[in-house]
Amino acid sequence: MIFGKAVNKYYLKYAHLFIFGLIALVIVDYVQLEIPILTGQLIDGLDQGTMDKSGILDLVKLIGIYVSMIIVGRFLWRMFIFGASRRVDYGIRNEMFEHCENLSNSFYSENKVGGLMAHFTNDVESVRRAIGPGMIMLVDALFLGGLAFYHMFNLDVTMTLFAGIPLIIIAILGAYMGRKMRNKFKEAQKAFEDLSDFTNENLSGINVVKAFVKEETEINEFLKINTRAKRKNISYVKSQTLLQMSIRAITGIIYVIILGYGGYLVHSTAGTTEEFTVGYLTTFILLFGSLLWPMRALAMIINVRSRGKGSLQRIERILDEVPDVFDSEDVINVEEINGKLEFRNLSFKYPDGSEDALSNISFKVNIGDTVGILGRTGSGKTSLVDLLLRLYNINENQLFIDGIDIMKLPIKKVRESIGYVPQDGFLFSDSISNNISFGLEKKKDYFNDIQEAAKLSDVHDNITEFSEEYETIIGERGVTLSGGQRQRLSIARALIKDPAILILDDSVSAVDTKTEETILNNLNKVRKGKTTLIIAHRISTIKDADKIIIVDEGKVIDVGTHSELLKRCTFYLDMVERQKLEDEVEVD
The missing domain is CATH 3.40.50.300 (P-loop containing nucleotide triphosphate hydrolases)
Structure with missing residues (x-):
């Protein structure tokens, strides 16, 4: 779970979804920890002969009801929280695109389009994961872990203290590793941005590459950039794996200690007034098993949060860019x-x-x-x-x-x-009719106007030679057309506006x-x-x-x-x- 000015408003906007999801999650966690307690009671009842067939069936039915509640609850919190995070993803991406559309030319002279695409894909996805799964893991770790500790403490204080050792180590390790992982992830994202930019630019100019027979050179250059991106990602994954394996190793050792000490308690307290039964040990082990997920979730939280925070900073860098071309305060409105x-x-x-x-x-x-x-x-x-x-x-x-x-x-x-026809005659990967009518409001059928504009720019006859005529989809930047055809379509696009x-x-x-x-x-x-x-x-x-x-x-x-x-x-x-x-x- 991450906070920042780019996402805080979405927490408020979709607060109802997050709240319903968290309520369902807390209920699931609470019910989930009742099952180890009932399982311990069942084992003790069978071991001590204090539970008859009717009691066993009642207990099994209750466990079945709890399992059903868990299934329904997990569906609900996924629907609410994941649904909300997807809406945040949608909102941030829209906000970024709208903001980029309004930024001035000076911004695009300093930032390459291929690199910006990494912000719209990888960075937004990392933020979404930090908000959705990150929130679930955080609440799960705090509530499920806290409740599991409470039940374990009631069973045996010493064993609970043993179980608490990993949390202290994980907290120290997480604080140190989290900062390193965030920096490593930002480096990995920058490497991906460079890779995306190179790929976009190279494929856009593929005709030039082929004309100069530079395929091998460009492949080698791509390999260099890709290798750099691979090294940055491997460095990040190494840190992530080190953290996860450290937590698993620590929890595994504690698990063995609890098993050994719990067995000793069962043996040493047998027949006493404070007997630690097999059912208690089973309940404790199952509770500790439930605690393993929050412990491991801490590593995942650090990982997801590090990635999300790094990506959010990159996104906010774009959203913080201020357009330097805008209407003045004393603007004069003219008809x-x-x-x-x-x-x-x-x-x-x-x-x-x-x-x-x-x-x-x-x-x-x-x-x-x-x-x-x-x-x-x-x-x-x-x-x-x-x-x-x-x-x-x-x-x-x-x-x-x-x-x-x-x-x-x-x-x-x-x-x-103004009707503007630029030197390069940029065209979109869309139909010819949509390219010509690009500057018009799509409120009516402009086909006659489109044809007239095409005739004025002397491209109508060329268009009718295509199999789909005006509905022909041209390639990216109009690569399927000749230079002259691209220019004439651009002229038609300007003429159809009938500009002053x-x-x-x-x-x-x-x-x-x-x-x-x-x-x-x-x-x-x-x-x-x-x-x-x-x-x-x-x-x-x-x-x-x-x-x-x-x-x-x-x-x-x-x-x-x-x-x-x-x-x-x-x-x-x-x-x-x-x-x-x-x-x-x-x-x-």
Whole structure:
């Protein structure tokens, strides 16, 4: 049983289940210890000839009733306590996922997804075991052990003191070993986290591994990480086994002492007024047998609690992470966003960066404009998109949407008004229709809208070639699709929202020029009166834009139309000439 701010509220929430379960457990423990007493009475009655057939049957019937109560009671406490622990498991996992969904990009730049999966699986399971089975073992050890000692003390004080020796040793041993085991378990969980992260990352990039013929290298690397995880787990299991075997050895020795001393008492007190009968010895041995479980349970409690406490600390580390991107207290609620943008002397540095990614950026975008953003790789184009999506905080009065500082607009409203197509075109392992309609509320049938969006992004014909058409399940990250198909599905996913602001971040780089032209023509038709930002490397993608913004080394070099930039911007002219030369080489 463990306590912490992440689990305490669940004890209160499911207190009724825990209480009913503990009541059933206590009743079972009480009744369970009545059976050794009745067994001793039965043996003495038979040995001394003081019990007739009717008395024997009555005693056996009573034992049968107690056994039935134990069976029912054990079912009830399992149902209540295990059921409650599963609900806690469910609640913590939901809380973690919801919290992770709200954490900022900076958190995910420091924590790998594969490693986080270990928290959702192993750590939550360890916490559940500490709450459910851990609670049962703790109450069992205290109540059953205490009641067994009480009955044993009434039979013989000396033998009871012998039986109490292991508890003192176990307490000292447990305090020492518990701390070591908790640290060892945290190390083992960290090793599993590294293993999970490596496996996730490697299998996600399996095509790259195969392309570079690095299967053997990656297998060897996996073996190293797996070996490290094995060593950490073996180290933990050694400590756990040492504790358990020490307790078993101690209790075994005491059992032999009690058997020998009890036999001596039966022999030496025979015929006296304070005779210690065979029935008493049988009762004592059965009671001590009942006490063995609480003693051994102490080792299990230390084990389960050490694991649970270590895992809870790891879980709380995630839950204690505070999102650094959130609505300000003076947020301005607006009914809709129209799409007028202004960057006003904006400078920005990523949280883990040492230099500005953007420096003194200034330009305006009017409602309905189609704006191209052009620049070399790493020039800061995607950084502009990150800020428009409010993925990071910026200084006030540097970026405005519809004349309002973006830092004072509701984050949800800003993101709802933007249709974003990222460079990698991330897709979920789901049906094509669900991927396209991802940004919509699932309150009605959007199939016609899905088809229309697919036609606009020129992917409809490809989809109809699949056996299941729009219900085709694509692989993880869309691995069953070509790069161009993934990009076009991502474009369809953004278009179906009909957003006030559409952002294409190098989103037609994987399609041929004919398909690119089709998509751009469709955009011109459906995006009239709405703002569209197109980030590109190819001049052909943005040459017909209302204005083109040239970005280099985090700064805006020039802003103008294609024809204007050809006349005055040497950087733009150089890019045009280079791409013309590349096109000529390809034709040759």
